[in-house]
Amino acid sequence: MQLITHLPGSRALVLDSPHSGTVYPPDFGYACGLPTLRRAEDTHVEKLYDFAPALGAHWVEAHFPRSYLDANRNTTEMDVTLLDAPWPGPVETDPKILSKVRLGKGLIWRETDDGDAIYNRKLGVAEVQARIERCWRPYHAAVAQAIDAAHRQHGYSLHLNCHSMPAVASSHATDFPGEKHADFVVGDRDGSTASPALSALVCQHLRALGYDVAYNHPYKGVELVRRYSRPAAQRHSIQLEINRKLYMNEATLEITPGFEPLKAHLRSLVELLLATDPRRL
Incomplete structure (x- = not known):
């Protein structure tokens, strides 16, 4: 069972998709449909x-579903109420970060965006640790390797963390x-993971194509852009959320x-980023 795809590239741009996986591991043991x-x-x-x-960008993709393990969370974002024994590792205490855990969206999801319980059982500590070893660690290693390779070859790296979002926020998805x-x-x-000039360039490009673009609301970016960015060292990471109404039927998928x-507009954005040296912005 392939859980991750990592396609090394030759350019300074890295794209990753941590939440588009559709391979549901047999040990998931979920109770909802x-x-x-x-x-x-x-x-x-x-x-x-x-x-x-094909354009030379690095590509990393998760095949496991985010409801099984959310690769865009830190391993400390543990919902201890899900476990049948104390968690032996560190657990996040920052109230801002814990807001997602309280919504049931920690490293291991407790509830769906609509508030449906995913499990009718407690999870074993060893079970969760195995998910981290099989999914989280290889995924993060692939993203880190891709960014390091891009930066080493070009002197800078651009990382686009690729997501989609529902047209309307569900009851248990965000604080809104x-x-x-x-x-x-x-x-x-809030300008901490990428040059504000680079983020502005992305916003301007999308707006010029006729799209309504929000900046840092309601999604600021989470663990993958936080962990692997350092704008002062020319390591830039941006999270890009696309409204699903633009390309799919949310009821039927x-x-x-x-x-x-x-897709053509996204290609134009990727081509723009491939041609952009953030050191010159």
Whole structure:
């Protein structure tokens, strides 16, 4: 069972898709229906960017679903209420970070975005540790390796963390339930993970294509952009959220006619980033 794809590239751009996985491991043991779980996926995101490796960009993709293990969370973001014994490792105490854990969206999800319980059992500590070893560590190693290679070869790296979001925030998804989302949300953790000029360039490009673009709201970027960015050392990471209404039917998960025009626009964005040296912005 392939859980991760890592395609090394030759350019300074790294793309990763941590939440588009559809391979549900047999040891998941979930209690809710699969259609309910599938709504947690960043469905089809990997298809929207499938042109990127041919352009020389590095590509990392998770095949495991985020509801099984969320690669965009730290291993400290542990929902200890899910476990049948004390967690032996460190547990996050920062209230801002714990807000997601309280919503049931820690490293291991407790609930779906609609508040449906995923399990009717407690998880074993060894079970969770095995998920970390099989999924989290290899995924993060691949992203780190790709960014290091890009930076080593070019003197800088651009990292685009690729996501999608529902048209309207669900009840247990964010701190803003019911909010209608923009077409795109560009997140750099309030300018801490990428040059503000680079983030502005991304926003401007998408707006020029006719899209409604929000900046750092309601998604600022999470662990993958936080962990692997250092703008002062020319390591830039941006989280990009795409509104699913642009390319798919959220009820059936089917691709809609908007998919191909959106993909062409994403290609233009990737080509722009491939041609951008952040040291000159």
